[in-house]
Amino acid sequence: NTLAAQCKSKPQRQVCKTVLKHFDAQYSEELGEQWWSARDVLLNPLSWQYGVLLNRFSDLANLRQCLTGLGYTNLLPQTCPESQSHTTHMHLQCFIHRDPVRIPTQGHHSGWLKQYYLLNAASLLPVLTLNVKEGENVLDLCAAPGGKSLAILQAATPGLLHSNELDKHRYDWLLKTLESYFPPTLRHLLSVTHLDGRSIGSMRPGAYDKVLVDAPCSNDRSWLYTPDTHQGEMWLKERTQLPLLQKELLCSALAAVRPGGVVVYSTCTMSRAENQSVVEAVLASYQGVELLDLDQQLIDSLSDHFYFAHLRPSVGQLVIPQKGKTWGPMYVSQLRRIY
Numbered sequence: 001n002t003l004a005a006q007c008k009s010k011p012q013r014q015v016c017k018t019v020l021k022h023f024d025a026q027y028s029e030e031l032g033e034q035w036w037s038a039r040d041v042l043l044n045p046l047s048w049q050y051g052v053l054l055n056r057f058s059d060l061a062n063l064r065q066c067l068t069g070l071g072y073t074n075l076l077p078q079t080c081p082e083s084q085s086h087t088t089h090m091h092l093q094c095f096i097h098r099d100p101v102r103i104p105t106q107g108h109h110s111g112w113l114k115q116y117y118l119l120n121a122a123s124l125l126p127v128l129t130l131n132v133k134e135g136e137n138v139l140d141l142c143a144a145p146g147g148k149s150l151a152i153l154q155a156a157t158p159g160l161l162h163s164n165e166l167d168k169h170r171y172d173w174l175l176k177t178l179e180s181y182f183p184p185t186l187r188h189l190l191s192v193t194h195l196d197g198r199s200i201g202s203m204r205p206g207a208y209d210k211v212l213v214d215a216p217c218s219n220d221r222s223w224l225y226t227p228d229t230h231q232g233e234m235w236l237k238e239r240t241q242l243p244l245l246q247k248e249l250l251c252s253a254l255a256a257v258r259p260g261g262v263v264v265y266s267t268c269t270m271s272r273a274e275n276q277s278v279v280e281a282v283l284a285s286y287q288g289v290e291l292l293d294l295d296q297q298l299i300d301s302l303s304d305h306f307y308f309a310h311l312r313p314s315v316g317q318l319v320i321p322q323k324g325k326t327w328g329p330m331y332v333s334q335l336r337r338i339y
């Protein structure tokens, strides 16, 4: 069977010294000792773990048994509805392994639904926090390649999922992801656009119950492995422009959500300027918005697998990689529009 042909992580890659030096200076200041242990993991791709998100719309046949046989366990053990808190991620099934065991990706075949999607399991945290309920109208503002849109559709069946992506090439990739995982009979629930997310708030004010802003950010994990130093230097320059874009996207999301609705802001960087500082600046400038704590029961249940960093200031939650818990980086915070 193809799953048995598991490969052990990726081949050795070269670390970009310029990016590493920059991270050392910034993150040791922002995260203290936690940076040095996260750094050990980031510099050792052979230790990275992989999550397997199951597609509830596909024929799963013996997949669960196969994964269990390989030593995978379910990140979110299924509980009965009565014993759940107010969270509703009953259908979401992500299998994880304590070791860096990786199964092959599945190819795209027109007319066939893929059975699983490989991801960094910490990227489910924004989706679990969004906590979409059946029938809700949801906007995924920065959606390509589509991992979080896909996870939203696993967790619940929204009334509408609007997935948006600015970049045309990545928009095409998003369309392909949705086609590979979501049955044609339910595609009327999806709207896929390639707009500048900054304009959607004014185009569709108050139209959504929930909005996810999985913002363009410094991707710490992949930036470390930039093959060329010049590219690394370019990124570090561009990095200073990102907080402005992130604030504009978050403001657009707050305009697009209805009063009482929730916006989740997430990034895959540890950078304070792109995380807490963005949220704090928007809270200071935007009337009628409050910061919500993440569901403590959810945090407690994930703490067996994810390492939650001690944040200064403590706005939102940040998962950072640590030995044996290599998930992240993933920053998440949750805001509610009051009026």
Ligand code: SAM
Residues within 6 Å of the ligand: 123, 141, 142, 143, 144, 145, 146, 147, 148, 149, 164, 165, 166, 167, 170, 195, 196, 197, 198, 214, 215, 216, 217
């Ligand atoms: N949510 C995606 C997932 O889980 O697969 C990952 C999103 S990635 C972190 C951020 C995306 O935002 C990129 O695909 C980028 O092209 C897109 N983007 C950048 N600027 C944007 C804008 N102004 N409006 C909408 N999307 C934008």
